[in-house]
Amino acid sequence: MHNLDINKFKKIVGNKNVITDKKDMEKYLKEWRGIYTGIAGAIVKPKSTKEVSNILKYSYKKNISCIPQGGNTGLVGGQIPFSRDHIVISLERLSKIREINNVNESITVEAGLILSNLQKICEENNLFFPLSLASEGSCSIGGNIATNAGGVAVLHYGNTRELVLGLEIVLPDGSIVNNLKTLIKDNTGYSIKDLFVGSEGTLGVITAATLKVFPKPKGIHTALISVNSPKESIKILNYVKNNFSIPITAFELMNNFSIELVKKHMNNILVPIKKFKWLILIEFSSIEASKDQKDKIENILHKILNQNLAKDIFIAQSLEQTKNMWKIRESISEAQKKEGGSIKNDISIPIKDISKFVKSAIKTSGEVIPGSRCVVFGHIGDGNIHFNISQPIKANKDKFFKKERDIRKKIIDLTLNLQGSISAEHGIGLARKDDLKKYMKKDVEVFKSIKKSFDPKNIMNPGKIIDI
Structure with a gap:
């Protein structure tokens, strides 16, 4: 990138808000898992909408590509630049x-x-x-x-x-x-x-x-439920939805291996149910808090247990216990990262077919990568499953990743055969771009028309979602 361009951006946002030092740029160029590391001509940090406008006016005139970035927490590479002719527009200072x-x-x-x-x-x-x-x-x-x-x-x-x-x-x-x-x-x-x-x-x-x-909800009630398989979790979800008026605000499913990784790699986390194949984290919330409401929730959970829909239930009795339950769920990705290489799939499946998908996907993973270990968790209440695969014990990470394309194709085929989506919540970015092009050709043509209408010079995050 030419010094004239750098100086122009400095005039717009101030000298200290244009970063060109290689070391200082690093945190904006590297994705947190280390999978994507990019390059850029500069990091530009505006503090107002007007400054963003002036940056884009100049960039549009000079054909400088711009990559907007927030917290750099994306999982598909959408926030990473890949050319010295690109700038990152970091929005961290727009926080009012x-x-x-x-x-x-x-x-x-x-x-x-x-x-x-x-x-x-x-x-x-x-x-x-x-x-x-x-x-x-x-x-x-x-x-x-x-x-x-x-x-x-x-x-x-x-x-x-x-x-x-x-x-x-x-x-x-x-x-x-x-x-x-x-x-x-x-x-x-x-x-x-x-x-x-x-x-x-x-x-x-x-x-x-x-x-x-x-x-603000005043009555929040959380519990862990042990079940033998995803099939039982769907039965519990339907039973509660059909027999209870207090809203379910979360219904998370986690397999045993995902929680074993949390216990192995994360500190100060207690799992109150000791023996389980799968755990459900369920939460109810409403704007009122009363003993009557608490009793009703405990009653419906005990009915689930008495009808043999669940193996065990632990109901949080304090805010500390509730926070600990959520810490179990929220620590899975970090724990898996510490275990070694992982292949991630963020997919959604019609709820009725989740059990079928999980069973087939685990079997397929073992066939394609013998010894692979499946980390299965997600927002089962809305059909979103994170089906991740950890490398076999003592396996070579590079050899493991060479199988990524093969296993991903089979997981995608399973997903689409069940009328699911290849990206439930992480987006497309770079990681899913080829899959989108292969499996959603007509949609991609529509996306291209929209992109060309808004951005005829293709300066906005080029190479992400689609290629122009």
Whole structure:
């Protein structure tokens, strides 16, 4: 990248907010698992929508490619640049709360705000923002929107898309589209908002969002349930949904091996049920807290046990026990990372077919990679399964990864044969781009038309989702 370009960006955002030093750039160029490491001409850190607009105006004129980045927590490489002619637009300095509206139950925030900080601010105002992810301490709301993040509360509250009321967007030529409405109903033509949710920075830069918030839940009840297989977990899910009025806000499934990895690699985590093949983490929440409600929840859980739908149940009796249960679930990815090489599959399956998928996928993994160990967990209440494969004990990591294409093809075939999706919540980025092109050809042609309409010069995150 030419020094004239660097100097122009420094004039826009200030000298200290343009990073060109190789060491200082590293944290923006390396994905947290170390799978993707990129290169860029500079990291540019604007503090306002106007500065983002000026960066894009100049970049559009000079054909400089721009890669928007939030917390750099993505899992498919969508946030990583791969050319010295690219700049990373880091949105970390755009972190203001613009408005909290208790009457409309909405909050307007800038894209660089960290998700956990948003949750805390809502809590301080007796509100609740339900998006919750393992990476919530470092991911940003702009990145959550750009990837249509899912998380553990989709069963009741929906994906990020369902939580976005309006967006402020900067288009590739620097034009600002301000649509930060607080309306539930707005039927005025094409939904630009919905095009940008899940667009992974390929159409423009999301700089702010108006989000739907809810009254703060006061009654939260959490339990672990031991079952023999995913089939029993589906029976329990249906039984509770059909026989109970208090909403299930989370229904997570974890296999034994995933939790054994947590026990092996993570500190200060207690698993209160000792013998199990699979564990369900179930959570109920409502805006009221009463002993009557607590008794009803304990009663329905005991009915599950008495009807032999479950092997064992542990009900949290304190906030500390609830936090420990969630720590088990949220530590799985980090624990698997410490175990060695892993092949990850973020897929969704119709709920009725989850048991069939898991059984077939475990069998297939053993055939393609003998000795492989399956880490199976996910948001079973909405059909999202993380089917990950850890390398065999003492296996060579490079040889293990040479089998990735073979096993991924078989997992994708299983998924699509059951009318599932090859990416439930992580997005496409680089990791799933070839799969998208191979299995969704007609969709890709539509995506290309949309991309060319918004970004005719292809400066926004080129090479991600699709190739132009």
